[in-house]
Amino acid sequence: MFSNHHITSAICYVLLLLTATTMGALLEQQPLLLKYHNGELLKGRITVNLLWYGHFTPIQRSIILDFINSLSSPPGAPLPSVASWWKTTEKYKGGSSTLVVGKQILHDNYSLGKYLKGTHLVSLASSFNDLSAINVILTSEDVAVDGFCSRCGSHGSTGPVHGKARSAYVWVGNPEAQCPGQCAWPFHQPIYGPQAPPLVAPNGDVGVDGMVINLATLLAGTVTNPFNNGYFQGPATAPLEAVSACTGVFGSGSYPGYPGRVLVDKTTGASYNVNGINGRKYLLLAMWDPQTLACKTVV
């Protein structure tokens, strides 16, 4: 039996962009503090199962798969790397989380339709029948999801109500057709705030490169706050977590509408800030560092 305990930590760009100016002022005055709420964190070797709902091309899948495989890869990718970015999660109560891709389901027959509710996400997550894993649902650009665009993805947990086992799940949608201004910024013009020319997406796919930003954010939120009693700031119903607390900050010197200093690939003109396996490059948000109490930018 699965029940929906809660859907936590939506990444809410609209709200954050509107409050970004106030936040920026606050950040200068006081350190950002994510409180630890005494709950369990996900540590050790963790399986990540992937359910692709809708149509994804093999290239789109490989961009995301390479990203997940880059998180815990042995040294290989040049620094700054995806793995070095992920390492900051080890500072949360100590201990590493090694994410290993497990099963994949290609759910390309739209059997639940093209409009999914939270309950659909929970039942898709449970199709892996794997309570110890992080079950990730990825929805294609033609699939609407309840709350999509006011948030770019979400994470939460399912599991027996009285039993001990609980399993974490993540949902991320491809925003390309629905809200690239919110969920694929800075690869697309923002819908609110100052307008700057969009950056070139590192893997040439505005929607999927945007998904990687949001997936990275949610995976970090999942391991550091899997059951809504880990590390976060603010109310448990709208928590700011490890990376969502740094929304809008891709590099140093960022301010609302400007993602900050990033690296540029001389050949393609693409913007990125971390290297992955197979020669891939990605652009990720900063992660809050529990030692310095600040969003740690790579560049």
Ligand SMILES: *[C@@H]1O[C@H](CO)[C@@H](O)[C@H](O)[C@H]1NC(C)=O
């Ligand atoms: C649709 O695809 C899923 C995943 O492969 C499968 O489990 C399900 O039975 C399929 N549904 C239909 C109606 O074909």
